[in-house]
Amino acid sequence: MNNVMLALTISLLFGIGTFLILRRDMMKVIIGFGIVSHAINLYIVASGVFSEGTLVPILEHHQAVHGLDQGLIVADDVAAGVIGPITTNPFTEFVDPLVQALVLTAIVIGLATTAFILTLAYRIYEEYGTTDVQELRRLWG
Amino acid sequence: MSFLMQHLPILLIAIPLLMAPITILTKGSPGLQKAIDVVVSVGLLALSGLLLSSVWNGGITVYEVGEFGKYGIVLVADLLSASMVGLNCLIGCMGLIYSYDYIESKSLNLTYHSLYNLMLAGINGIFLTGDIFNLFVFFEIMLLSSGALIVANETSTVTKISDKMEATLKYIVLNMLGSNVMLIAVASLYASIGSLNMADIAVKIQILSEAGTLPWHMYAIGLLFIIVFGGKAAVFPLHYWLPDVHPTAPSPISAMLSGVIIKIGAYGILRVLFVIFAPLKGVFGPVILMMALITIGLGATSAIGQNDVKRLLAYSSVSQIGYVFLGFGMGAIAYAEGLVAGATLIIAASFVYLVNHALAKSMLFLTSGGIIHHAETRDMRKMGGMINSNPLMAGAFLVGAMSIGGVPPMGGFIAKFSLFDAGLRSEFYIPIAIALLFAVFTLFYMFRGWMLIFWGERDPQYGEYSHHKLSFLMVGPILLLAALVLIFGIYAEPVLDIAQTIASQVIDPQPYIDAVLLRVIR
16 A cells, blocks of 8 residues: 555656646746656655565674574575565565665755756846746747 | 776776866966866876776776775776777867867856866766766766856857857756656666666676566666667757757867767767667667667758858767767667677777767867857858968868768768778668768768858958967867877777777677676675
């Protein structure tokens, strides 16, 4: 149920973002970009949750002492569908920490691009006196 | 010296990154700032040459960033990366020297240097990284810094600032869309493969496809990557931003955009579709081929009607990148049909094409800057007779036009000849026929431009040409690049040799994978 809700949320965000990107107002386009990038961030985080029995084993020392590192598979057996380091131990509930690091990077990059494009939009408003994208037609692609 | 050799890949990224704050800190003394930056830029060129020679002699270099073993980010310098880095450092150095007289001094002093260095660092990172998420990060560094450079002020006021704003908005918005698509593709790839290391992904996809359990969405991910890199390289359905952005940028930045940045897309196709998605090459080959053929036709026919000198060159870039992609598409199809030797020849030829186009087009854009300086307009109809007042630019433009048009003895002739020859050997008659037809178009529009600018007389109503002479800082880079275009045409063997090795490594990525995965993990 949670997975379905998550998937629906991500798709809804993608939908809203795409709708806004296709508007004529520059500000709406920029907000649309923000929403799409957050939809992608959610998508990346969601890909870090593995189905039951295939959790990524990032073990700290005390957990190894308590025997939580049992059932650890490090070697890949791709043909059998076993990829990367996973654990079959049912008592571990971890998600992949790498995707969260990826999302942090993506958020920072999104901040930089949004700041740049907002500055640009303000300068365009100063030059053209409008934020309507269809009024920007001095160049013909 | 051994320290230098050991850390060569990271130095090529770290030095320009470090230069970005240093050039801001030295903005109080512009002379010092310029001197430092040009020395470092020449040093980078030397380092990239060193990297190329060490990779050529000693095989693929793998550099581990951080100490995370298999899961860390690696920098991989194989021959493809090393030669692309060399190309970037060469054109970057020439563009920087040229900018000193071309860019307005206030803009140059304040932000231009640091943004330029960030762009160089981003491009070098894209070429050297062996990690697909890291590739995305360097893409963004390159995108933001190049976007900010497009709005840099020139000394001539031919291009209005509002035009630059508009072009930059197009560039940033469309490339942000591309970046978002790339992020989706990377996340999907990670979710289904469980690795971000390109060599690791390549091995796993190989095993999965041999076992017949390759998930269907791998095809979708591959198509997403085609959209991303096609958008960067401006192939047909994604090309429409380029003819606005490249002409409005200052000439040295146009040279970087047309010379190096659109080649990033070609590099990405070689790296991602040919190395990572190696078993699926045959599926994506026809897609790339069709896109390439339409791009060639569209770019060439649009270029014929242009009256703006830089717009002509921009449409020519669209058309020429189509030839590079044509080679990739034909190579992928030939490989899927089992013609390994033929596929190697075709990929080698398209790499030669890529290098020659990069040199000739960046030289032409630098020359167009000189022409604009002289005529104070970008409209070719308002020029004419410039061969008397500016013979140097006439000669340089002629060399570039001959190379792009494929006239011997320029490098472009070798490139076109080897591409068509390799295509015909693998029996791609119809694509080569179409490419040959539009090669004639290329010759026509380049020489139409040359004749409009340099022959005839200038209409008196547009007044006299300006008399200020072009400084050595602007002429030097143009002459050096023109000499390289000529040398690569007359003495083409080294480029052809390197291209042959690159092509065999692209067709059979096993050496790349072995070098990354079988290294001694610290």
